[in-house]
Amino acid sequence: MPARYDPRRPDVIADPFPSYQVLRAEDPVHWSDSLGGWVLTRYDDVKNALLDRRFSADRITPFAKHLTAESHASVANLVQGLGDWAVFTDPPKHTRLRGVMNTAFTSRAIESREPIIQSIVDRLLDAIAPTGQTDLIADFAYPLPAAVIAGMLGASVDDLDRIKRWSDDLAAFVGSALATPDKRTRAQRAMVDMSGYFHALVAARRAEPRDDMMTAMLAAEGREDGLSEDELVATCVLLLFAGHETTTNLIGNGIVALLRHPSQLAALAADPRLAASAVEELMRYDGPTQAVTRIAVEDVELRGRSIRRGARLFLNLSAANRDPDQFADPEQLDVRRQDNRHLALGHGIHFCVGAPLARLEARLAIPAVLRRLPDLRLETDALQWSDSYVLRGVAALPLGFSKEG
Numbered sequence: 001m002p003a004r005y006d007p008r009r010p011d012v013i014a015d016p017f018p019s020y021q022v023l024r025a026e027d028p029v030h031w032s033d034s035l036g037g038w039v040l041t042r043y044d045d046v047k048n049a050l051l052d053r054r055f056s057a058d059r060i061t062p063f064a065k066h067l068t069a070e071s072h073a074s075v076a077n078l079v080q081g082l083g084d085w086a087v088f089t090d091p092p093k094h095t096r097l098r099g100v101m102n103t104a105f106t107s108r109a110i111e112s113r114e115p116i117i118q119s120i121v122d123r124l125l126d127a128i129a130p131t132g133q134t135d136l137i138a139d140f141a142y143p144l145p146a147a148v149i150a151g152m153l154g155a156s157v158d159d160l161d162r163i164k165r166w167s168d169d170l171a172a173f174v175g176s177a178l179a180t181p182d183k184r185t186r187a188q189r190a191m192v193d194m195s196g197y198f199h200a201l202v203a204a205r206r207a208e209p210r211d212d213m214m215t216a217m218l219a220a221e222g223r224e225d226g227l228s229e230d231e232l233v234a235t236c237v238l239l240l241f242a243g244h245e246t247t248t249n250l251i252g253n254g255i256v257a258l259l260r261h262p263s264q265l266a267a268l269a270a271d272p273r274l275a276a277s278a279v280e281e282l283m284r285y286d287g288p289t290q291a292v293t294r295i296a297v298e299d300v301e302l303r304g305r306s307i308r309r310g311a312r313l314f315l316n317l318s319a320a321n322r323d324p325d326q327f328a329d330p331e332q333l334d335v336r337r338q339d340n341r342h343l344a345l346g347h348g349i350h351f352c353v354g355a356p357l358a359r360l361e362a363r364l365a366i367p368a369v370l371r372r373l374p375d376l377r378l379e380t381d382a383l384q385w386s387d388s389y390v391l392r393g394v395a396a397l398p399l400g401f402s403k404e405g
Contacts, residue, residue, distance in 0.1 A: 008034055013385050016290070017331070020319035029305040035389060037293075037312030038305070041319035043326040043343070045302065049315050050347040053090075055294035057350060060088045062295055062310065078173070078188040081195055084234035087242070087350060094349065100220050100227050101235060101353050104152075104213040110356045113148065114364070120147050121364050125372040129404035133379065136397040140369070141251040142244065145361055149243030149354075153236055154201060154212035166190040167241050174241075175388030191237070198233040213239070239354070247358045249288030249393030251365050254279070256394065257286050258370075259378050261333045268335050269370040275363040278335035280342065282362070284321045285333050287344035290392040291316045314389065317343045373401040 005019050006012060012019055023030050023041045030039045040046050049055050060083045064072060072079065082088055086097040124144060128134045142164065147157050155163070173187035201214060209215045214236065220226040227235065258265040268278050291314045300307045307313065321342045322330040345352040352358070370376065379398040386393050 005030065005032065005039075006034055007032070007389055008387070013387055014383070016318065017322060020316065020322065024319060024323060029303045029307075031305075032314070035312070035314060037314050038307055039291075039314045039316055040302075041316050041323075043320040043323035046315045046317060046320040046343060047347055049294060049313065050292075050343070050350065054296060054298050054300055055313060056090050056297050057094070057292075057294060058083075058088055058090055059293050059295055059312070060085075075184050075188045077195065078184070078191045080230070081191045081234045081237060082174070084231045085238045086235070086353075087238065091349070096225050097227070097231065097235060098349070098353065099225055100217050100232075101239070103220065104216040105353050105357070107356065109152075109213075109216075110360060113152065113357070114360060116151065117144075117148055117361055117364055120144055121368050125368060129372050132403040133398070133400050134373070136255060136369070136399050137248065137252050137394065138396065140365070141248045141255075141397070144251070144365055145244040145247035145358075148357070148361060149240055152213045152243075153240060154205060154210055154214045155197075155240065159197070162193075163240065166194045167245060170194075170237075170241055171245055171386075171388065171391060175386070175391035194237045194240075195233050198236045199229070201236070202229060202232060242352075243354055243357070245391065246288040246352075246354075247361050249391065250279075250283060250358060250362050251369075252394050252397050253286045253288060253392065254282035254362065254366055255369060255376075255397065255399075256378075256383065257282055257333055258366075259376065264333050264335045265370065265376075268367060272367040272371070274335050275367050276359075277337060277340070279359055279362045279366065280340045281333060281335050281337045282366070283344035284327070284337075284340055284342035286392070287318060287321065287342070288393060289344060289346075289390065290318045290388075291390050292346065292350075293390065317346075318392065372404065373399070375402040377401065 005023060007016065020041055023039065028040065028042045028045060030041070032039050040049060060079060064079045086094055086101060089097060121144060124140050128139055134140065143160060146160050146163060150157055150160060150163065169186035169190035172183040202218070205214045205218055217227065217232055217235065258268065268274050294313045294315060296307050296309055296311045296313065298309050321344060324330050345355045377400050379400050384395045386395065
């Protein structure tokens with residue numbers, strides 16, 4: 001099985017976990033020809049690699065170096081923009097970028113959004129509940145986090161449709177889509193459009209500061225640890241992209257998992273106090289980020305395998321989160337699970353800066369869906385899972401339920 005592991009196969013995309021079981025047991029440091037890199041699947045290996053400075057988060061510089069001059073010119077804006085994303089940088093640049101983001105993502109700032117998030121949850125479900133059917137991604141799981149992060153950045157909710165188009169095109173490239181031939185061209189165009197959008201917003205906030213994250217990050221401008229305008233714009237693109245993409249998938253994957261485990265759905269529906277532990281378990285069980293990429297900056301020996309300098313590594317968070325050496329009954333969904341030290345949000349210096357926001361949104365959203373949409377059921381046996389090796393989620397989630405009222 002390890003030698004035949006092919007993440008491009010439709011059955012593996014739909015349910016990769018049986019393959020991960022075999023890889024963990026038989027070939028935990030696996031060379032994948034289709035991915036062109038090493039796949040790590042054991043919890044300890046993935047966690048340690050996330051902390052290991054021999055593995056760089058900068059996958060953009062090596063990508064750019066392998067381009068011809070003509071190809072580089074065709075994706076120059078994409079390379080520049082992604083090169084300023086904190087997730088693709090190492091210290092000291094990462095430290096500076098992350099520090100400015102931390103000033104905007106304070107606990108107080110997140111907690112103050114709870115009433116706003118709750119009102120968006122209620123408004124969206126008010127529209128869905130009387131209908132008896134929904135595509136939960138289009139009607140709820142996407143617009144909720146997108147509206148929240150757009151509002152925090154000072155972007156208009158009226159722009160969510162085009163933000164969605166830009167984000168989808170970026171996701172195909174950033175997420176290592178396995179079957180999207182024009183993903184570079186689409187991502188370049190999306191980066192140009194999204195950057196232009198935020199350059200205009202930066203100018204507006206300089207002229208008229210507001211109580212939003214954009215204004216908070218602008219306050220650091222001119223300091224030694226502040227951001228250039230290009231870095232600020234790239235950071236806003238990252239926050240808007242990551243601030244909804246992963247939470248959309250967290251909600252969608254979470255509802256799918258609960259529907260496939262009726263006893264766990266019933267337990268959470270009966271006791272909303274389980275929301276916090278349930279959200280952690282849903283992230284562990286089938287999280288929104290399947291893997292993160294690292295580049296070896298020197299030769300490394302790992303479990304008898306020789307990983308050469310420049311090689312790509314795919315640290316498979318989803319596989320690590322079902323490692324039986326770390327979790328009891330890892331294939332079982334348990335919304336009451338305690339001591340749940342999963343890696344769905346990363347680990348170390350690249351731990352997700354938006355984790356408190358994602359957790360809050362999911363804790364409010366998922367129990368509300370179960371409460372407002374009773375007798376919830378899947379209306380398809382063929383969910384379309386993304387072909388991304390990095391991001392995991394469904395394109396649509398058609399559901400039926402008993403109408404409210």
